[in-house]
Amino acid sequence: MAKEYNENLYESIQHPDFFNQSQLELVRSGYWNLYNDVIKDQNLTIADDEYFRINEVNFLKHDDIDWCQIVGKIYDTAEYQVQQKIQIDFNQNEPMRFVESYKDWLRDIIEIMEQRFADIGRPSKIKAIAFHNFSAGLKIHCDGQDINIKLKRAVPRPTNHPNYTKEQYQPGMYTKYAHQGLINIDSLPDKATIIFDQWFPYSTYYDIINTVETLDEPARPVISFAKDESLERFDEHIRDLTGETFNRKHYIEMIESRWQNELPLAKFHGLSLNKILYFGQPGTLISWDNKRYHMAKPFLVSGHHGIGSENRLMLQYESVCL
Ligand SMILES: [Fe+2]
Numbered sequence: 320m321a322k323e324y325n326e327n328l329y330e331s332i333q334h335p336d337f338f339n340q341s342q343l344e345l346v347r348s349g350y351w352n353l354y355n356d357v358i359k360d361q362n363l364t365i366a367d368d369e370y371f372r373i374n375e376v377n378f379l380k381h382d383d384i385d386w387c388q389i390v391g392k393i394y395d396t397a398e399y400q401v402q403q404k405i406q407i408d409f410n411q412n413e414p415m416r417f418v419e420s421y422k423d424w425l426r427d428i429i430e431i432m433e434q435r436f437a438d439i440g441r442p443s444k445i446k447a448i449a450f451h452n453f454s455a456g457l458k459i460h461c462d463g464q465d466i467n468i469k470l471k472r473a474v475p476r477p478t479n480h481p482n483y484t485k486e487q488y489q490p491g492m493y494t495k496y497a498h499q500g501l502i503n504i505d506s507l508p509d510k511a512t513i514i515f516d517q518w519f520p521y522s523t524y525y526d527i528i529n530t531v532e533t534l535d536e537p538a539r540p541v542i543s544f545a546k547d548e549s550l551e552r553f554d555e556h557i558r559d560l561t562g563e564t565f566n567r568k569h570y571i572e573m574i575e576s577r578w579q580n581e582l583p584l585a586k587f588h589g590l591s592l593n594k595i596l597y598f599g600q601p602g603t604l605i606s607w608d609n610k611r612y613h614m615a616k617p618f619l620v621s622g623h624h625g626i627g628s629e630n631r632l633m634l635q636y637e638s639v640c641l
Pocket residue numbers: 460461462613
């Protein structure tokens with residue numbers, strides 16, 4: 320039977336000047352228009368001692384862009400406390416302003432990106448595009464194909480965990496994901512994503528020092544591999560596990576000492592470093608296979624979580640095979 324995932328593995332790459340200056344400007348200026356539109360749309364009043372950061376703007380494309388979600392927070396700049404959370408979700412029953420107003424702009428960006436992917440020997444079609452301006456990192460996970468969405472969101476785990484039948488876990492439709500990545504729009508060049516060699520055909524978390532009670536992602540216990548659990552699930556297994564302690568030299572390179580309590584060496588047991596992909600200058604692309612485990616290189620944006628002082632704005636994408 321043909322595999323439901325792409326059997327090739329894309330190399331992890333950093334590609335400077337993926338966007339030229341005018342393409343970068345098209346993306347950047349559009350993003351800040353959108354930021355101002357969110358303020359208007361939500362009637363936000365942002366006081367002089369407050370700061371509004373949009374952490375995520377997510378768009379999905381099927382035949383066309385047809386879904387959007389926006390998540391942000393207002394902080395005070397004295398104590399850096401969250402004053403207000405903003406979340407705008409797509410509602411199927413009414414046309415969404417942010418999908419409608421930004422469709423043409425997004426179509427242009429996608430066209431440029433798909434042309435550039437072809438130019439650099441990674442032809443693929445964009446399925447999801449997002450703007451991330453995170454102030455905290457993401458844990459070890461892989462993206463791409465989801466299991467059945469209801470099972471993915473089940474909390475607590477069903478009693479037959481991990482013995483799910485194919486009927487329970489299989490998604491409505493399988494998609495052959497290609498590569499994913501980030502383009503630096505407005506971030507310092509020393510921020511990075513860490514890519515591991517290991518991969519799994521479904522989106523999952525690798526969280527082997529936590530128990531189910533203490534997971535990095537408590538809302539996703541079904542798709543988290545926790546402490547002492549089998550590394551097989553959904554009739555699949557994690558590829559290329561080493562069974563050994565993570566390389567100490569790579570560990571020091573990846574995890575600065577201030578983070579080592581939170582992210583101890585044992586957390587990476589069984590993994591090996593594929594590449595640390597630094598964001599580089601604005602316009603630079605970093606890209607890796609959609610199935611590979613990865614995480615943000617731990618960071619602090621300057622100030623307190625960069626409130627009002629530093630952006631870490633990246634265009635994120637996921638793509639599928641042609
Ligand atoms: Fe990811």
